[in-house]
Amino acid sequence: MPLSIRTLKLTDFRNYAAARLDLDARPVVLVGENGSGKTNLLEAVSLLGPGHGLRGRPYAELARNDGSGGFAIAATVRTPHGELDIGTGYGPGAGEDGAGRTVRIAGKDRGAGALGEYVKQVFLIPAMDGLFTGGGSERRRFLDRLVVAIAPGIRTSLNRYDRAMRQRNRLFQMREYSPALFEGLEEQMAEAGVAIAAARLDAVERLAALIEDRLAAQGQTPFPHAVLSLHGTLEADLAMRSATEAEDAFRILLEAGRERDRAAARTLEGPHRSDLLVVHGPKNAPAAICSSGEQKALLLGLVLAKAELIKTMDGIAPLVLLDEVAAHLDETRRRALFDEILRLEVQAWMTGTDKELFSPLAQDAQILDVNRGIIGS
Structure with missing residues (x-):
């Protein structure tokens, strides 16, 4: 089985006061208007690995504006080490520079670097278009x-x-x-x-x-x-x-x-x-x-x-996070991307504004509607 997130729970993260996703190992497609919170979900997933997430923002900036000043992310993740509960968060006063966050893996406090032993991921976001x-x-x-x-x-x-x-x-x-x-x-x-x-x-x-x-x-x-x-x-x-x-x-x-x-x-x-x-x-x-x-x-x-x-x-595929990638590909490359995701057997997380672009994946993916902090199938 691929590395996959089975449950994801957010509290006071970005525009989510509270949210929960129950998933299987298939790719995940998040569809919604711009500003609805699709990329925020990808960012939450990226924080299940080490580092500052796919946007690289200080942790204090990730807390919901009208929340308590901190945030929490909890997930059940199927890994090569078995199914694990992984949690991470940032509390008010955790550090004026926004550097520190708490991490718990299987009920034990760990450093953020330890997440790399369990959750590996690759990602592509629009900000990386100028990489070359x-x-x-x-x-x-x-x-x-x-x-x-x-x-x-x-x-x-x-x-x-x-x-x-x-x-x-x-x-x-x-x-x-x-x-x-x-x-x-x-x-x-x-x-x-x-x-x-x-x-x-x-x-x-x-x-x-x-x-x-x-x-x-x-x-x-x-x-x-x-x-x-x-x-x-x-x-x-x-x-x-x-x-x-x-x-x-x-x-x-x-x-x-x-x-x-x-x-x-x-x-x-x-x-x-x-x-x-x-x-x-x-x-x-x-x-x-x-x-x-x-x-x-x-x-x-x-x-x-x-x-x-x-x-x-590693013998197991990482998570693949792709933000707004389908809209910038022609039909041939879009279908080639979906075929490659299925061939690699990865739990890819993809976002887009047009559900029709993902129709070739309809039978092989979990397609969720995202609307201003509300998630539905």
């Missing part, structure tokens, strides 16, 4: 969600690197010159940075191999295949050196670059500057110069490939 044309930070986040899904332990290295880099940048801003203060932080950055780069390289290689295998088996599909590569200082170094040698080289690079970084008041080399390069395979052209329609199809194909890679490695 925008800055590298969005592409790194896109890649790192896959990296964390297939190697959950790398989250520790990502957090460790980010924390050490922020402290190093703070030293520059404080006009601190003591070598001893920098050495410890740069040691941490070198160790964590090489681990991050190695995990990213592995994820890109696995994803590229899966795409190539699918291309060899099926030929071109309505979703053009992507050619992937990873560009960065550490990634290039790991192609020529061992991890230990790469750590030493990066630590030396950081030390030698202190004055340059001091002038910029930030760290200019490291995995936080790496970039995922994507080429439209059939055209042999950078994704950034392709048409918006070609980019959308390429991106959707990448998201589906990520889902298939997670399923291949």
